[in-house]
Structure formats: C-alpha cells, structure tokens
Amino acid sequence: MSDLFQSAGLENDAPRPLADRLRPTKLDDVVGQDHLLAKGAPLRRMLDAGRLSSLILWGPPGVGKTTIARLLADGAKLEFEQISAIFSGVADLRKVFERAKARRAAGKGTLLFVDEIHRFNKAQQDGFLPHVEAGVITLVGATTENPSFELNAALLSRAQVFTLNRLDDDALEQLLKRAEAEKGRTLALTGEARATFRMMADGDGRFVLNLAEEIFAEPEGRKPVEPKELAELVQRRAPVYDKGQESHYNLASALQKSIRGSDVDAALYWAARMLAGGEDPKFILRRLVVIASEDIGNADPQALPLAIAAKDAYEFLGQPEGEIAIGQLVAYLGTAPKSNRSHVAFKQAKGAARDTGSLMPPPHAMNAPTKLMKNLGYSEGYVYDHDTDEGFAGLNYFPPDMDRKEFYHPSQYGFDKEIAKRLTYWNKKRQEKSKG
Incomplete structure (x- = not known):
C-alpha cells in the first residue's frame, strides 16, 4: 500500500517532522562530519574512487548516520535497503538477502543499512558474512555503542569503522538556520535562550530540530522566549548516558583521571554528570574508594577512611542528602596529594610471589x-x-x-x-x- 502512495506522490502531502523535511540530499549538506565527508576525507575518497566498501558508522544519536548511508547509496548507485536490528529477525534478513541476490543477477548492487546493528546477536551478525564476502550486499551498520565491545571480530575485520562526531554548537546553529529558512521566520528566542536551546539538544541534530518544531508551534509575533521560560516550553533533555555501556566506563574513567590529575572542578563535573545520567551512586562511591587507595595512597592516609565514611553517610542518608557526601569526597580527593607508590609496590610484590613459587618463610x-x-x-x-x-x-x-x-x-x-x-x-x- 505504501508503494501505491509513493507512486501517486501522495506521501509528500502527509505530515512530516521538520527533521525529515530538512534531511540533506547531498553530502555537502551534512553538518558536523567534515572529517569524513569533506573533499579528500575517507568516505568522500571512497565515492570518488567508485569503491564503496562495507563499513560501520559509530556515533551518538542524531548525528546523521542514516542520512549518510542513504547518500552513500545514491553516490555509489546502489539500491538502498534499510532494516533495524530492534525490529528485524532472521526471516526479515533472509528476504533482504534474496532481494539483493535478485538485483545482483540483474546487474544492480544493494547497500544494506542496518540501524542499531549492535542489537543483533553473534549468530545474526555472522549471518552477514557470506553475503558481504560474496559481494551480494555492501553492509553499512550504524551503532551508538563501541564496536570493539559490541560487534563480532569477524564482522569488524570485513568492515571499516568510521566515528561520527557529536554535533558541536556551530553545527547545531546551522541546522536552526535551515529550519528558520524552511519555515520562513526566526525562532522566538533571545540570544541567550538560543544558546541554551542548543545546549539542551546535547549534540543531537534530530533532537534540536524536534525542539525547534515545538518553538515554531508557538503563536507568531510572541515576545522572544527568555532562558527561564524555555524550560517551561521544552522539557530539558537528560544527558546521553548509558550506565550499562560505554558511556558508563568513559565517564568513570574521566572522573578518576580528573582526580588523579588534581583537577577538582572537572572531577566534580564528571561525578555530577554520572549522577544526572542515572548512575547508581554506590558505583561512584566504590570507584572513589578505589581512587583513595590507588591514586592518593599514603600521601594522605585520611583519604581512604574519608571515602569509607562517605559511603556510610550515603547509605545512612539516602537521596538526595547523601549526594552531599559524594561531592565532599570528590573535592577532598581532587585536592589531596597523590601517590601510587604503595599500589605499585604491591603489584611488584605480587609479581615476585608468582615468580618465586612456594618458598617457605x-x-x-x-x-x-x-x-x-x-x-x-x-x-x-x-x-x-x-x-x-x-x-x-x-x-x-x-x-x-x-x-x-x-x-x-x-x-x-x-x-x-x-x-x-x-x-x-x-x-x-x-x-x-x-x-x-
């Protein structure tokens, strides 16, 4: 039925989100990814050379993974097929491969775009391999998770990984100007509110356009919105943070390295980011106890007892007062003198213990x-x-x-x-x- 609507041109009259209406139609219109798409950049070189290989696009939500895959298919003159690993199973894949084989027999190639490819299990990921190797499909997978952790080594060995950037402030501003051009009017925001608005999007282009659509829904001619009013019109977006995946480890690493580097303000920021993202405070406290022993050590013997006391205080107080103890501990550890000498000494002692076997005292x-x-x-x-x-x-x-x-x-x-x-x-x- 959808094909009938497309052939009749009726789908163009259907309501479409602003983000879809502004989807780029050529690579030069994609914002924020010049390191991959500019003249001489890797993906552009592939297209110019006429040799598009299978690849994985890794990046946060709303940075253009689907759009880039479509434009690559157009540039390489390949039929574009799209599936989502969330909603597709083995039967869906089998149909895609059959269609791709039929096209190949007719002299037409297929670019298969798999959104959220990391959601497929090992057996499903292995199912792509023979079709990629035989040239039946050119696979383009999209993932928000680190491919090193989430994709099979066999699949990674047959596909190049390209990292897409989180959209910066300039890229988000470009999208807002395109939205205003499409609507024929400016967003009713003060300069400060506009900056806050971009921050709310958290680097997600699709989200910033969806937010813009909400602002455009306000009556024309209204007084420009101030930052305080903005929160009433648009519910603030929570920071992107998956406490079960890579963000969990990246932010924990940033917290520890900030403390180790005595950058107390950065350490406070990363601890706050983890809490704002829904991290279990007990995980943060366990990490801080490790830091007190590993990175502060005997340069400040009070660090470890204070870390244990902060853990006890949190368990005693609960939320939200317990977070005060976390902040106090982070500030103390960040400003404390640092020494890992006891940690290093014990690792060396363990190495000697392994090497010397069962020597008697x-x-x-x-x-x-x-x-x-x-x-x-x-x-x-x-x-x-x-x-x-x-x-x-x-x-x-x-x-x-x-x-x-x-x-x-x-x-x-x-x-x-x-x-x-x-x-x-x-x-x-x-x-x-x-x-x-």
Missing part, C-alpha cells in the same frame, strides 16, 4: 605450637622485637632462598614524605643489625 618467622615443629626448627632464631632496647631486632623475613627486594619507594608528596623518612630509618637500622 625463614624458620624464625614461623610459629612452633607443637613439639614436633619445634624439633624441626620452627621459630628458631626469632627475637621478639618489643624485648629489644630499640624495639627492633632487624631480622630478615624474606625466604632464605630469596634475595631481599625493595618494592616500596614512597614519593616526596604529602605524608608519603614522612613514610620515606621512616623507611630510611628502618633500612639503616636493619643494615646495622645485619653487620653486627
């Missing part, structure tokens, strides 16, 4: 609770440190068949400097005792 390091163990030499030579004049016997506690190792080298920052003095003192005393 020295006899003086082992207890002798039975007569047999005492006869075997357990505990022989042990000196109780508290019984010495200096409170230090200077015994070597490494295995007898292993040379002493120096794993721990405190930094010169924060309390680590004091620990370094202590370590120097004990090492000097141990050397004196060994010579004696």
Whole structure:
C-alpha cells in the first residue's frame, strides 16, 4: 500500500517532522562530519574512487548516520535497503538477502543499512558474512555503542569503522538556520535562550530540530522566549548516558583521571554528570574508594577512611542528602596529594610471589605450637622485637632462598614524605643489625 502512495506522490502531502523535511540530499549538506565527508576525507575518497566498501558508522544519536548511508547509496548507485536490528529477525534478513541476490543477477548492487546493528546477536551478525564476502550486499551498520565491545571480530575485520562526531554548537546553529529558512521566520528566542536551546539538544541534530518544531508551534509575533521560560516550553533533555555501556566506563574513567590529575572542578563535573545520567551512586562511591587507595595512597592516609565514611553517610542518608557526601569526597580527593607508590609496590610484590613459587618463610618467622615443629626448627632464631632496647631486632623475613627486594619507594608528596623518612630509618637500622 505504501508503494501505491509513493507512486501517486501522495506521501509528500502527509505530515512530516521538520527533521525529515530538512534531511540533506547531498553530502555537502551534512553538518558536523567534515572529517569524513569533506573533499579528500575517507568516505568522500571512497565515492570518488567508485569503491564503496562495507563499513560501520559509530556515533551518538542524531548525528546523521542514516542520512549518510542513504547518500552513500545514491553516490555509489546502489539500491538502498534499510532494516533495524530492534525490529528485524532472521526471516526479515533472509528476504533482504534474496532481494539483493535478485538485483545482483540483474546487474544492480544493494547497500544494506542496518540501524542499531549492535542489537543483533553473534549468530545474526555472522549471518552477514557470506553475503558481504560474496559481494551480494555492501553492509553499512550504524551503532551508538563501541564496536570493539559490541560487534563480532569477524564482522569488524570485513568492515571499516568510521566515528561520527557529536554535533558541536556551530553545527547545531546551522541546522536552526535551515529550519528558520524552511519555515520562513526566526525562532522566538533571545540570544541567550538560543544558546541554551542548543545546549539542551546535547549534540543531537534530530533532537534540536524536534525542539525547534515545538518553538515554531508557538503563536507568531510572541515576545522572544527568555532562558527561564524555555524550560517551561521544552522539557530539558537528560544527558546521553548509558550506565550499562560505554558511556558508563568513559565517564568513570574521566572522573578518576580528573582526580588523579588534581583537577577538582572537572572531577566534580564528571561525578555530577554520572549522577544526572542515572548512575547508581554506590558505583561512584566504590570507584572513589578505589581512587583513595590507588591514586592518593599514603600521601594522605585520611583519604581512604574519608571515602569509607562517605559511603556510610550515603547509605545512612539516602537521596538526595547523601549526594552531599559524594561531592565532599570528590573535592577532598581532587585536592589531596597523590601517590601510587604503595599500589605499585604491591603489584611488584605480587609479581615476585608468582615468580618465586612456594618458598617457605625463614624458620624464625614461623610459629612452633607443637613439639614436633619445634624439633624441626620452627621459630628458631626469632627475637621478639618489643624485648629489644630499640624495639627492633632487624631480622630478615624474606625466604632464605630469596634475595631481599625493595618494592616500596614512597614519593616526596604529602605524608608519603614522612613514610620515606621512616623507611630510611628502618633500612639503616636493619643494615646495622645485619653487620653486627
């Protein structure tokens, strides 16, 4: 039935969203993706050379993945077929492949665009391989998730991955001007509200046009909307953040690296972004406890107890007051002196433990609770440190068949400097005792 409407030209009279009416008809009209589409850029070179290969378009929502796929099909003179991994199954794929084979027999190629391709399971993804290899289809997959994690290695080896950018402020402004040209009037927004409006779109071109359509629905001639009024007309969009996928790990990484780099304001921002995106506060707190031990360490021994206290405070207070403790902890960790020396030392000690196998402790390091163990030499030579004049016997506690190792080298920052003095003192005393 839809084909009858198309052939009669009736679908052009049907209501269409602004984003669909403004869909680019040539590559030069696509905004924000010049790194792929400008003269000399990879996708443009492919088309100019007449050799379009299978590819994966990876990027956030509303940046032009579907549009680019359509324009590539036009440029390569391929029939465009589109399916969604959310709504399609094996039977749908089989029909697509049959149509593509029929076209190929007639001398016509097919570009198969698979939206949300990461939603297909491994077996379904493997189903594309023989048809790609035989040249029955040119596959263009679109995904908002990291292909390295979500797509089979076999499929990735047969398709080039191209990353699409989140639309920046200039690109979103271009879309708004096109919308105004299409409507024949400007958006009723003050300059400040217009900037806020673009921010609300969060880099999503389709969303900014949908928002514009809501503003255009307001009566003509109305007073320009101020930023405060804008929130009443358009519900603010939540930041793009999938706490189960790559965004979850990207923002957690940004939080830890900001704290490690003592950029406290950035750390506060990333923690707030995670909370605004719906992240479980307990996940953030677990990450902060790790940071307190891994990145602050003994440069500030209070960091770890404060992290545990913040975790307890959140569990005691709940939302929203518990978030105050998260903010306090992030600010403290971000400004604290940093040292990973204890973390590095323990990793080296674990490496040595793996390399040395099952070496026994020295006899003086082992207890002798039975007569047999005492006869075997357990505990022989042990000196109780508290019984010495200096409170230090200077015994070597490494295995007898292993040379002493120096794993721990405190930094010169924060309390680590004091620990370094202590370590120097004990090492000097141990050397004196060994010579004696």
